[in-house]
């Protein structure tokens with residue numbers, strides 16, 4: 492496995508990949524809305540560039556409410572529907588849910604095997620997930636989904652003796668070209684998402700159960716204010732950006 496640590500301030504890497512590999516990306520996150528907040532702009536850009544974008548969600552977010560009258564089953568159904576709408580807005584395929592209870596994700600052999608199977612099935616060149624190794628990362632589902640994805644990619648998904656029952660479905664080993672870790676402590680790769688800011692915001696707002704009636708205008712203003720503050724504190728490069736740790740897995 493080759494580790495790349497260069498600082499890359501634009502989307503050249505994605506442009507390069509777009510020209511060179513089958514355009515398949517897989518985003519693996521813990522809850523409905525994680526992908527939209529953390530990398531919705533990048534997923535929208537990939538879809539615009541003709542990539543086939545899949546989204547795998549390890550839970551259905553069935554504890555994400557303060558409403559005492561809502562059951563986990565009802566909430567799961569509602570949030571899965573919101574995720575379907577959000578994925579459609581980004582230009583991604585219909586999302587797949589692994590259905591673990593919200594808050595009970597474990598980075599164990601079962602989750603790793605399910606992710607390996609999904610990687611062998613969708614054969615992504617680019618995988619995007621949470622940075623499960625960031626110190627102090629505050630939701631265990633995020634940490635464990637990120638760690639299980641990292642461990643699924645290398646070496647398990649690419650070695651046929653791991654999870655051999657996949658062979659019965661004629662799923663072949665697969666190694667993506669690159670992994671992007673989202674929500675990182677020390678990013679080394681930034682994607683300029685200015686051209687798709689509105690798409691990202693609309694996809695976030697599709698999660699109506701989480702957004703408490705916020706409007707597109709309010710969201711846009713919030714992001715503009717953040718961008719202004721970042722600029723004032725001396726940030727170089729694109730202000731509307733999504734940042735990652737980029738890890739190259741093969742050339």
Ligand SMILES: [Zn+2]
Nearest residue numbers: 521522525630
């Ligand atoms: Zn989450």
